[in-house]
Amino acid sequence: MTSxxxxxxxxxxxxxxxxxxxxxxxxITFLYxxxxxxxxxxxxxxxxxxxxxxxxxIIQIMIIFASLGFFSPSELKEHIWxxxxxxxxxxxxxxxxxxxxxxxxxxxKFDFEKIRFKYEKYTVIGISLVxxxxxPASMFMTHVKGTDLNLIFLTISSTLVFILLLIFSIRKERTxxxxxxxxxxxxxxxxxxxx
Numbered sequence: 784m785t786s787x788x789x790x791x792x793x794x795x796x797x798x799x800x801x802x803x804x805x806x807x808x809x810x811i812t813f814l815y816x817x818x819x820x821x822x823x824x825x826x827x828x829x830x831x832x833x834x835x836x837x838x839x840x841i842i843q844i845m846i847i848f849a850s851l852g853f854f855s856p857s858e859l860k861e862h863i864w865x866x867x868x869x870x871x872x873x874x875x876x877x878x879x880x881x882x883x884x885x886x887x888x889x890x891x892k893f894d895f896e897k898i899r900f901k902y903e904k905y906t907v908i909g910i911s912l913v914x915x916x917x918x919p920a921s922m923f924m925t926h927v928k929g930t931d932l933n934l935i936f937l938t939i940s941s942t943l944v945f946i947l948l949l950i951f952s953i954r955k956e957r958t959x960x961x962x963x964x965x966x967x968x969x970x971x972x973x974x975x976x977x978x
Contacts, residue, residue, distance in 0.1 A: 809835045810914055814948045817907045823899040824906060842880075843873050911949040916942075 809831055816827035846869065847854045854869050884890075 805835075811944055811948070814907065814911055814914070814945070817903075818911065818948050819951050824903055825898045839873065839877070842876050843869065846872055846876065908949060908953070911945050914945045 812835060813827050813831040816822045816830055817824055820827075822830065847856075852858065854865060854872075859865050859869065
C-alpha cells in the first residue's frame with residue numbers, strides 16, 4: 784500500500800491534482816490505523832495528523848532555517864531540483880530521528896482503548912466505502928476534460944487501496960470473532976480416573 788501511495792505522489796506531484804495526493808495518503812494512513820491496527824478513531828486521527836502533518840512541518844521548517852537560505856521558499860520555487868533535495872534531506876532526517884529514538888528505547892505507550900466509540904468499526908467501514916466511491920469519482924469528474932493517464936492511475940490506485948483496506952478490516956474482524964468464542968471444557972477419561 785505504501786508503494787501505491789508513493790507512485791501516486793510521484794505521478795501526480797506536478798499535475799493540477801497534486802493537492803489531492805497528501806489528502807489521499809493521510810486518509811489511507813488513518814484507515815490503516817483504524818481498520819488494520821485497530822486503534823480507536825480518535826487516536827488514529829491524532830497519530831495520522833501528528834505523523835503526517837505536524838512533525839514533518841516542524842522538521843522541514845528546521846531544515847529551512849538551518850540551510851541559511853539554500854532551501855528558502857523563493858529558492859524552492861525557482862529551482863525544482865532543490866525541492867527534491869529538500870525531500871531527500873527531510874526523509875534522511877526522519878530516518879535518523881527514528882533510528883535515534885528506537886536505539887535509545889524512547890517510546891511512548893498510550894492506552895488506546897480508553898477513547899473508543901460503540902459503533903466504531905461500522906464508522907471505519909463506512910469511511911472506506913465512501914472513500915472508495917466518492918473520492919475517485921470526484922477526482923475524475925472535476926477533471927473530465929483533461930483526463931490523462933496520471934488521473935486514471937490515481938483514481939484506480941486509490942480505489943483499490945480503499946477496497947483492500949475494507950477487505951482487510953472485515954477479514955480481521957471475522958478472525959477476531961472466531962478466537963473470541965468461549966471454549967467449552969470437556970471431561971475426558973483421564974480426568975475421570977484422576978478423581
